[in-house]
Amino acid sequence: MSKETRLREEIVTVGRSLHMRGLSPGSSGNISARLDDGWLLTPTNACLGELDPGDIAKLDWEGNHLAGKPASKEAFLHHAVYAGREDSGAIVHLHCTHSAAVSCLDCLDPHSALPPLTPYFVMRVGRLPLVPYHRPGDPRLGEAISGLVGKHSAVLLANHGPLVSGKTLEAAGYAIEELEETAKLFLLLRQQPVRLLDEEQIEELRQTFGAQW
Ligand SMILES: O=C(CO)COP(=O)(O)O
Ligand SMILES: [Zn+2]
16 A cells, blocks of 8 residues: 555544544544655545545645645645654644633743643643634744744644644644643643642653653
8 A cells, every 4th residue: 555545544544533532523623644745635624524535635845736625724834834844744733622722711821831731741742832813724824833843843823723743643643632631631720729740850751752841
């Protein structure tokens, strides 16, 4: 099986799994994966739970559409991440409830929207910058994140949702789920005094797991 065929099927499988578990409501969210001769991106206005492998758009690095249905309106956003992170093999963007809720809060640190609550958040997601609000599909969103993606594998789009890259689609999927769970914990704990991981504990995660914090 070719790499492209395998990745088309993997995007369908991951999309269905995310949708079935309530992480991609309606036709929100999009998934992409890097190929040797371009990249794959889910079609615009598609439900991630009902993708067809042959419908997934194939694009080149100049933005030309090579195959499949018309690509997601967030193509430039995914493109900015691939351009800024050579090691990224796949990207997942969702409107998952708790992360989207956090993205609407007025009190966030724009350099670190969620605190270091758990080791897996620090290891899989790392420090999470908040990207100022732009409407979905606004090309300025690509410009807004291009300065961040070199240092961060995940960003939170204000009043919108998270965008996470990984070396593989599996890694990007695990990371965005970890982010969503951390957002849920953050909201659950908002009225409680919280003990965060301290600098020594974070340093141990850097040394042991290469955590980007
Ligand atoms: O999440 C989305 C917009 O931010 C969905 O848009 P698309 O349907 O064009 O992928
Ligand atoms: Zn979106």
